[in-house]
Amino acid sequence: MEYLLLIYDNEADWAKMSEADQAAMYKDYGGFTQSIQQSGNHKAGQQLQPVATATTVRVRNGKRVVTDGPFAETREQLGGFYWIQAKDLDEALAIAERVPSARVGSIEVRPIVTGH
Amino acid sequence: MNLESLYREEWRRVLATTVRVTGDFDLSEEAVQDAFVAALEQWPRDGTPANPYSWLVSTARNRVVDQLRRRARFAEKQMEMERVAALEESEIILSEAALVDDQLRLIFTCCHPALAVDAQVALTLRTVCGLTTEEIARGFLTPVATMAQRLVRVKRKIRDAHLPFAMPPRERLAERLDGVMLVVYLVFTEGYAATSGKAWIRRLLCDEAIRLGRLLCELIPRNPELRALLALMLLHDSRRMARSGPDEEVITLEEQNRELWDRREIAEGVPLLESALRQGANGEYALQAAVAALHARAERAEDTDWAQIARLYGLLLQKHPSPVVALNRAAAVAMAEGPSIGLALIDGLEKQGELAGYHLLPAARADLLRRDGRPREAAEAYRQALALVANDPERRYLNRRLAEVEGLTT
Numbered sequence: 001m002e003y004l005l006l007i008y009d010n011e012a013d014w015a016k017m018s019e020a021d022q023a024a025m026y027k028d029y030g031g032f033t034q035s036i037q038q039s040g041n042h043k044a045g046q047q048l049q050p051v052a053t054a055t056t057v058r059v060r061n062g063k064r065v066v067t068d069g070p071f072a073e074t075r076e077q078l079g080g081f082y083w084i085q086a087k088d089l090d091e092a093l094a095i096a097e098r099v100p101s102a103r104v105g106s107i108e109v110r111p112i113v114t115g116h
Numbered sequence: 117m118n119l120e121s122l123y124r125e126e127w128r129r130v131l132a133t134t135v136r137v138t139g140d141f142d143l144s145e146e147a148v149q150d151a152f153v154a155a156l157e158q159w160p161r162d163g164t165p166a167n168p169y170s171w172l173v174s175t176a177r178n179r180v181v182d183q184l185r186r187r188a189r190f191a192e193k194q195m196e197m198e199r200v201a202a203l204e205e206s207e208i209i210l211s212e213a214a215l216v217d218d219q220l221r222l223i224f225t226c227c228h229p230a231l232a233v234d235a236q237v238a239l240t241l242r243t244v245c246g247l248t249t250e251e252i253a254r255g256f257l258t259p260v261a262t263m264a265q266r267l268v269r270v271k272r273k274i275r276d277a278h279l280p281f282a283m284p285p286r287e288r289l290a291e292r293l294d295g296v297m298l299v300v301y302l303v304f305t306e307g308y309a310a311t312s313g314k315a316w317i318r319r320l321l322c323d324e325a326i327r328l329g330r331l332l333c334e335l336i337p338r339n340p341e342l343r344a345l346l347a348l349m350l351l352h353d354s355r356r357m358a359r360s361g362p363d364e365e366v367i368t369l370e371e372q373n374r375e376l377w378d379r380r381e382i383a384e385g386v387p388l389l390e391s392a393l394r395q396g397a398n399g400e401y402a403l404q405a406a407v408a409a410l411h412a413r414a415e416r417a418e419d420t421d422w423a424q425i426a427r428l429y430g431l432l433l434q435k436h437p438s439p440v441v442a443l444n445r446a447a448a449v450a451m452a453e454g455p456s457i458g459l460a461l462i463d464g465l466e467k468q469g470e471l472a473g474y475h476l477l478p479a480a481r482a483d484l485l486r487r488d489g490r491p492r493e494a495a496e497a498y499r500q501a502l503a504l505v506a507n508d509p510e511r512r513y514l515n516r517r518l519a520e521v522e523g524l525t526t
Contacts, residue, residue: 001278087136088278088280089280090282090284111276111277113276
C-alpha cells in the first residue's frame with residue numbers, strides 16, 4: 001500500500017517561532033526524513049509554500065471555477081506531505097505519529113488509490 | 117444440531133476464520149451468511165457434516181473465491197486470478213489456537229481506533245455478536261437505514277484504508293484493549309440505561325456485552341482490567357429486576373427490593389472482582405466495580421459502607437476527573453458524613469458550572485435537602501430537576517419525591 005501523509009499546522013504559530021526553534025524543527029524533519037528513507041518507507045516529501053500562495057480549483061456543473069486560497073477556512077493549513085509506503089494502515093499511522101508536526105498540528109493519513 | 121442456535125454460537129467463529137483465510141472482510145460477511153443458508157438447505161437432507169464448523173468455513177471460502185474470480189475475470193487481471201487460485205487451494209487451518217487468534221483479530225479489527233466509536237460499536241455487534249442491523253438500530257434508537265449506511269461506510273473504510281486484520285503489536289496492546297473494553301462497556305451501558313428503547317432490546321444488549329466480556333476473558337486470560345470490566349457488568353446487571361417498577365419508574369438503590377437482586381451474578385461478580393484487584397486491577401472499571409460490590413454486599417440499604425464508597429469515588433476522581441464522578445462522590449460523602457457536608461460539595465460543583473443543565477445535580481441536592489429535613493428547599497430543587505429531566509421513568513420518580521416533600525410543607 002502507498003499512503004500520503006498530509007501535514008497540517010498553523011502558519012501564524014510557525015511565523016511566531018524563534019529562528020532557533022524553526023531551525024530545531026527543520027532539523028527534526030531532516031532526521032525523520034532520513035530515518036524513513038533508510039527504512040525504505042520514504043517515497044517523496046516536500047514542504048509547501050504558505051497558504052497565501054494557494055489556489056483552489058473547483059468544477060461546478062462541468063465548469064471550472066478558480067479561487068484564491070485553501071480549500072477551507074480552518075485554524076490549520078496544509079503545510080506539507082509525505083508520500084509513504086506501508087504494509088497497512090497501522091504501519092502508516094505509526095509513521096504519521098512520528099512526523100514532528102503531529103505534536104502541534106494534525107497529520108491526515110489518506111490511502112492512495114492503487115491498481116488504476 | 118439445532119441450526120438456529122448453531123448460527124448464534126458459530127457465526128462469530130466462522131466469520132473470524134473466513135476473514136483470516138480470505139483477507140476480505142466485506143465479502144466474507146456475505147459468504148458466511150450464504151454458507152449458513154446452504155447448511156439450512158443441505159444438512160436436513162444430507163445429514164450434518166462430521167465437522168460442521170469446517171464445512172461452514174470452506175463453503176464460505178468457496179463463495180468468496182467465486183466472487184473474487186468473477187471480479188478478476190471482469191477486470192481481466194492476471195494477478196488477481198492467481199491470488200484467487202491460491203486462495204482456492206489454501207489449506208484451512210482450524211487448530212484451537214488459530215480459532216482463538218481469529219476471534220481476537222476480528223474483535224480488534226472491529227474496535228480499531230481509525231474507525232469512529234459509534235461505527236466500532238455497530239460493527240462489533242454485527243460481526244462479532246451476529247446481531248442483525250435492525251436489532252442494532254433499535255438498540256441505539258437509530259433508523260435502520262442510517263445504521264445500515266453506517267455499517268457499509270465502516271466496512272468500506274476497512275477495505276479502502278487497508279485496515280489490518282491483525283492483533284496490535286505488543287507495545288500497543290494495552291492501548292488497543294482499552295478501545296475494545298470501551299466498546300463492550302458502551303454496549304452494556306446502552307442496554308442498561310433506563311432511558312431508551314424497548315426492554316427486550318436493552319436486555320439483548322446487556323447480554324451481548326456480558327457475553328463479549330466473557331469471551332475476552334477467555335481469549336485473553338489473566339488480564340485484571342478485563343476481569344474487572346466483566347465483574348462490573350455482572351454486578352450492575354444483578355440489579356436489573358429491582359431497579360424499575362412495573363410502570364418503569366426508576367427505583368433507587370436505597371429503595372430496591374434486594375431480594376430481587378440476581379444472586380448468581382453477584383456470586384460470580386464479587387470473587388471475579390476480588391481476584392482482579394489482587395492481580396492489580398486499578399482502572400476505571402475496577403473502581404466502579406468495587407463500588408458496585410460494596411452495594412451488593414450490603415444486605416439492607418442502611419448496611420452500605422458509604423465511607424468506603426466515598427473513598428473509591430475519591431480515587432476514581434483522581435484518576436479520571438469528571439464532574440459526574442464528583443457528584444457521585446458528593447452523594448456518597450453525604451451518606452457517610454451527613455447531608456450538610458454533601459450539600460457543600462454540591463454547591464462547589466454547581467459553581468464550577470460544568471454540570472449546568474444536568475438534571476441529576478438539582479436531583480442530588482433535593483435528595484440531600486429532603487434527608488436534612490428541609491422540605492421547602494427540597495421541593496424547589498426537585499422542581500429544578502424536573503425542568504431539566506428528559507426521560508419519563510426518572511420524571512415519575514422525581515414527581516413522586518416532589519409530592520412527598522410538598523406534603524411535608526403544608
